[in-house]
Amino acid sequence: MKLVDAYLDYVLTEGHRPPTVYAFTKKLKLQESAFYKEFSSFDALEEKVLMLLAEEVIESLTDSKEWTGFSAREKVLSFFFAIIEKLKEKRSFLQWLQDQTPNHEMKPAYLMGFKVAFEQMADSILAKGMDDQEVKKRGKLSDKYTDALWIQFLFIYRFWLKDKSSDFEKTDEAIEKSVNLYFDLVGQSPLDSMIEFGKFLLHNRPF
């Protein structure tokens, strides 16, 4: 991970990427090929940093004592809290990365590897939630639950990058409130009951 540390140090001190892989490795007194052995490009390196963070979080979460007893709602909450906590370690780097990204980009390149790990985790939590009836199956719509959670995560992530409250208390609140809303929406809702009732009336018209 020497390359990763050196790269982070470079961009955070200089405020920009090294001009070329050649220049970067030269500074480290390494052959250019040493870089390519691990990463195909700077983009790949950045993506890898985030992916590793996600994997670490997921591992420590699923190992924790409370995890198995948690409902899907609580699992997603812990997942979000833990990710943000973990991302704190690399906040400056992430802020720098985000500064390079257009504001409404839904698929920032550096988050793509992270996204894969995130979605795997989300899929497994939601699938368990559906088995337990906590998350309502709604045909094709259910396929979009994970996407919706990712968009929500992007919102929290950007919120956190801009959060100026002490100890990022506001982000904690944002997570708590938005995840609760998410589960109120994907769970059994009044709308489901209304549709059910409507269907019933359609087939059993008393008049």
Place this chain on the structure above:
Amino acid sequence: MANREEQDSIPTGKVERAAKFVATGARIGGNYLKHYAKKMVNPELSREELHRDNAEDIYNSLSQLKGSALKVAQMLSMDSGVLPQQYVNKFSQAQYQAPPLSAPLVIQTFRKSFGKTPSELFDHFQLRASHAASIGQVHQAEKDGQLLAVKVQYPGVAESIRSDLNLVKPIALRMFSLNEKDLNKYMGEVEERLMEETDYRLELKRSVEMSEACKAIDGLLFPRYYPELSSNRVLTMDWMSGFHLGDFLATNPNQETRDKIGQLLWDFYDFQIHTLKAVHADPHPGNFLFHSDGRVGVIDFGCIKLIPEDFYFDYFALLLPEVIDNEPLMIRQMNKIEMLYTHDDAHTRQVLVDNFIRMTRLLGQPFRHDTFDFGDKAYMASIYVMGEEISQVKEIRNSKESRGSKHTLYINRTYFGIYSMLHQLKARVTTGQRNWRIPLLAALAEE
């Protein structure tokens, strides 16, 4: 699924309140929509109009709800000694309300405070809160065989109190028809106390000091506090047993026990006010735990009002019959505690003096007797009747100036709390002939 259960178990009162908030939320959402729709047409539109719309909607529902804003309303109206009966129930329970913290957020709070999860810190930790506290929730835990109560604060409370107060300001201005400078005087005092309540480190320090200072009073029980298991948002103390007031009364305690408890509470507050000159200014029944043998556990020292020396002498002299029965002396004291101003015209002045004397006589009645029966329904009713009457006096209602020093806010609130608790207990208390009269009389004689 546990979360569902949590919500199902919330009493209907809370559901209704939640519905109220949803309605407010929808209205505020509407206000925003309105704002942005107008803004598209007219980009110059200020946010002020939006805030005004929001403030009114929020206040309308807050006045039916609990909240820090309500606390202000409660104290402002209490200060004029006027508290119509219909508000009493609502006001006496005024507390900050927030949805319960999820288990993951509790764990997160611990991680931030201690770098450890609750299960690492305690032998056992109940992730579901056992009940709500004023600005947080209480969890039961166990360590080394000791049962503990762990209070965890909601995130962002300090901020939301501040924004609540800012929201309520313009409405309070109209409601109490005070001028802004005078309102700020009270609001500043309230904000200061509320902010102190959000600092659990301060609460820990004060709790330790207060329980140390009051431990000589026989029959009071204080929990031990654990600084190493506390932070600015987590406070750990012994789990206290005992009944809350309502449950205690349901056990039909005999008169002797009720008198004993009433006396204990009275002596406790007497000691704080006159000896420590620092008072637990939130004598809310939820902060006490009652035992059938007449002992009382005291929890929650979040709200402590320090009584300045000057104010102490000026204000408590009003309790002396020697002052109440002597009109010139009374007027002198009223000037000192900012009840009267030199620029008041003679008529207003007389109305204020008459009513204030009437009120002080009535409220001070327990101090004029050796023993006083707080169960006396007629007495409590007469307080409310007079409160109603005084609030109708147009000289008082129309006064744009505040009456009474800012320190009176919390002192009055304290007495209001004690009186209503003693009334519920129907306790007979030995109130008269206290030693604190001596220095007060001496100070009067000096002038």
